[in-house]
Amino acid sequence: MSRGSGGGYDRHITIFSPEGRLFQVEYAFKAVKAAGITSIGVRGKYSVCVVTQKKVPDKLLDQTSVTHLFPITKFLGLLATGMTADARTLVQQARNEAAEFRFRYGYEMPVDVLSKWIADKSQVYTQHAYMRPLGVVAMVLGIDEEKGPQLYKCDPAGHFYGHKATSAGSKEQEAINFLEKKMKNDPAFTYEETVQTAISALQSVLQEDFKATEIEVGVVKADNPVFRVMSTEEIDEHLTAISERD
Amino acid sequence: MGDSQYSFSLTTFSPSGKLVQIEHALTAVGSGQTSLGIKAANGVVIATEKKLPSILVDETSVQKIQCLTPNIGVVYSGMGPDFRVLVRKSRKQAEQYHRLYKEPIPVTQLVRETAAVMQEFTQSGGVRPFGVSLLVAGYDDNGPQLYQLDPSGSYFSWKASAMGKNVSNAKTFLEKRYTDDMELDDAVHTAILTLKEGFEGQISGKNIEIGIIGTDKKFWQAPL
Numbered sequence: 228m229s230r231g232s233g234g235g236y237d238r239h240i241t242i243f244s245p246e247g248r249l250f251q252v253e254y255a256f257k258a259v260k261a262a263g264i265t266s267i268g269v270r271g272k273y274s275v276c277v278v279t280q281k282k283v284p285d286k287l288l289d290q291t292s293v294t295h296l297f298p299i300t301k302f303l304g305l306l307a308t309g310m311t312a313d314a315r316t317l318v319q320q321a322r323n324e325a326a327e328f329r330f331r332y333g334y335e336m337p338v339d340v341l342s343k344w345i346a347d348k349s350q351v352y353t354q355h356a357y358m359r360p361l362g363v364v365a366m367v368l369g370i371d372e373e374k375g376p377q378l379y380k381c382d383p384a385g386h387f388y389g390h391k392a393t394s395a396g397s398k399e400q401e402a403i404n405f406l407e408k409k410m411k412n413d414p415a416f417t418y419e420e421t422v423q424t425a426i427s428a429l430q431s432v433l434q435e436d437f438k439a440t441e442i443e444v445g446v447v448k449a450d451n452p453v454f455r456v457m458s459t460e461e462i463d464e465h466l467t468a469i470s471e472r473d
Numbered sequence: 474m475g476d477s478q479y480s481f482s483l484t485t486f487s488p489s490g491k492l493v494q495i496e497h498a499l500t501a502v503g504s505g506q507t508s509l510g511i512k513a514a515n516g517v518v519i520a521t522e523k524k525l526p527s528i529l530v531d532e533t534s535v536q537k538i539q540c541l542t543p544n545i546g547v548v549y550s551g552m553g554p555d556f557r558v559l560v561r562k563s564r565k566q567a568e569q570y571h572r573l574y575k576e577p578i579p580v581t582q583l584v585r586e587t588a589a590v591m592q593e594f595t596q597s598g599g600v601r602p603f604g605v606s607l608l609v610a611g612y613d614d615n616g617p618q619l620y621q622l623d624p625s626g627s628y629f630s631w632k633a634s635a636m637g638k639n640v641s642n643a644k645t646f647l648e649k650r651y652t653d654d655m656e657l658d659d660a661v662h663t664a665i666l667t668l669k670e671g672f673e674g675q676i677s678g679k680n681i682e683i684g685i686i687g688t689d690k691k692f693w694q695a696p697l
Contacts, residue, residue: 242483242601243494247501249604270531339534343557350554356479356599379534385554388525389534407528 240356251360252353255383258362259309264295265396266308267428268366269406270378271421273449275368277306277378278425279396280433281443296445296456300325302335303369304445304454308395310362317363321345338369342379342387350385360384364395368445370452392424394432402432418448419468426462427469436470439463479599494602495595498551498624501604502636505550507671508537509635509643510608511664512619516657516687517610519548519619520664522637522672523680538684538694542567544612545580546684546692550637551605551624559603563587580611584620584628592626606636612690639671646670657687661695 237244241251266279279295297305297318305321307314324344328336345365352360360383367379380395381387392410394402405428416424422444430436439462447454457465484494508521521537537553540546541563549556566586570578587607595602607622621636622628633651635643650663661683669676683695 236483240483243497243501243604245493245497245500247497247499247504247604249601346554347557347561350558353554354558354594354601354603356483356601384552385557389531390529391531392529393527403527403529410529 241353241360242356249353249384252384255360255362259364259383259395260397260399262309262311262362263397264308265394265398265402265429265433266295266306266364266366267392267394267402267406267425267432268306268368268378268380268390269392269416269421269425269428270376270390271416271418273376274416274418274421275370275376275378275447276422276425277304277366277368277445278429279306279308279443280429281441290440294443296443298454298456299341299367300329300335300454302447302452302454303338303341303367304447304456306366306368306445308364308366313361313363314365317345317361317365320348321365337371338367338377338379339371339389342367342381345381346385346387349381349383353383353385366393366395368447369454370447370449376447376449392428394428398432402428405431418446419465422446422465423469423472426465430469437466439466481598482596483599483601484595492595492625495625498602498604499606502551502606502624503638503640505552505605505637507635507637507639507643507668508548508550508608509633509647509664509667510548510610510619510621510631511633511647511651511655511660512610512617512631513655513657513660514653515617516612516660516685517617517619518657518660518664518686519546519608519610519684520668521548521550521682522668523682525680532679536682536694538682540684540692541583541609542577542611542692544577544686544690544692545583545609546611546686547607547609548682548684549605549607552603555603555605556607559587559590559605559607562590577613579613579615580609580618580620581615583611584609584622588622588626588628590626591622591624595625608634608636610684610686610692612686612688612692617686635667642671643667657685661685 268277325336392406439459444457506522510519633647686692
């Protein structure tokens with residue numbers, strides 16, 4: 228006879244519920260949405276672009292310290308959506324791991340390898356009771372030497388997939404619907420198209436036009452595979468191009 | 474394997490003598506995507522649905538069927554992240570065997586060691602059982618073999634088996650179609666037909682994966 232909800236602990240630590248679910252993992256996903264930020268990533272033919280909202284809750288805050296976009300190595304970027312503190316832990320560990328990889332094996336850590344490492348670490352938190360899952364969805368971007376531009380998304384459950392385009396955060400589903408329509412016929416976006424698709428997706432889903440200071444944009448391009456956070460001037464150019472295009 | 478502060482097991486007996494966490498793990502497996510395996514006279518085939526959450530996902534980045542050694546492959550139903558952990562541990566165990574005995578690990582040995590890991594997580598402190606069932610397909614000196622491993626750590630050898638969402642229909646279908654002297658090509662054909670039975674939507678090369686091992690003892694994935 229089933230003992231019901233496992234003594235009630237299935238909501239507190241990551242053990243199975245009677246329906247075979249992990250509530251703590253599901254709650255971690257909710258925490259990502261609760262942060263109130265939406266992020267979008269788009270992979271083009273020769274570049275990858277990620278965009279996220281930059282909400283500075285207090286005018287007295289130093290805006291440059293409010294960021295969700297982190298370089299992991301010179302060539303790999305990570306966009307963390309969700310709880311900022313958890314994001315910083317993840318970034319710190321990822322930076323360490325990527326540096327050790329480079330030292331140990333003599334070549335740069337590829338995007339999919341780093342994503343797998345992040346996802347495997349997240350899986351450990353879903354199986355061991357002593358650590359809760361992190362409330363962060365990580366989008367990792369970079370240019371792979373063999374496969375070209377890559378965009379991976381890792382979630383608190385330990386899943387990771389490569390994406391042609393994806394989204395995370397509060398308006399995740401709406402953004403994915405928008406992107407599915409845009410990417411339906413497997414378009415091969417140029418760099419400008421990639422950036423503009425990402426930014427206009429965010430604008431459409433949040434139904435507001437942004438100023439350059441309200442969003443963060445990160446890119447990698449095949450001809451210069453360094454991960455770069457765009458300056459406000461560059462963002463402004465793209466925003467103008469989008470509004471002129473419409 | 475016990476974790477700090479958790480020197481007690483989370484999987485404990487209920488008054489009726491059941492280990493409910495394992496039952497819940499099996500429920501998690503039962504809601505996973507369907508996968509199946511068929512042992513033929515001259516080889517083994519394993520197959521699974523590959524339904525991705527969105528068309529935006531790059532399907533080449535996802536590989537549900539993995540090889541543990543050149544002559545042993547594995548597929549799962551249930552939680553993907555848990556599967557990756559088991560694949561990693563099994564591969565290491567296979568390598569360690571090879572280093573010690575200078576020969577490829579027999580299928581039964583690898584299955585036994587993997588099952589032991591799964592059992593550990595049902596008894597150790599501060600951990601939950603794995604939410605996956607595995608189908609291991611291999612070909613060694615004992616011929617073609619197919620094993621199913623459950624979250625409890627128990628395993629059985631099967632002539633044909635299925636797991637996941639559509640398990641009862643798939644097993645009925647397999648029972649009708651299975652013959653002891655089946656050839657590998659027939660088995661592959663039957664596997665695809667079985668998957669098609671319970672498939673929601675249009676089946677195509679992009680939303681299933683097939684792994685095959687024949688008398689050449691090399692596990693390979695059919696490019697569809």
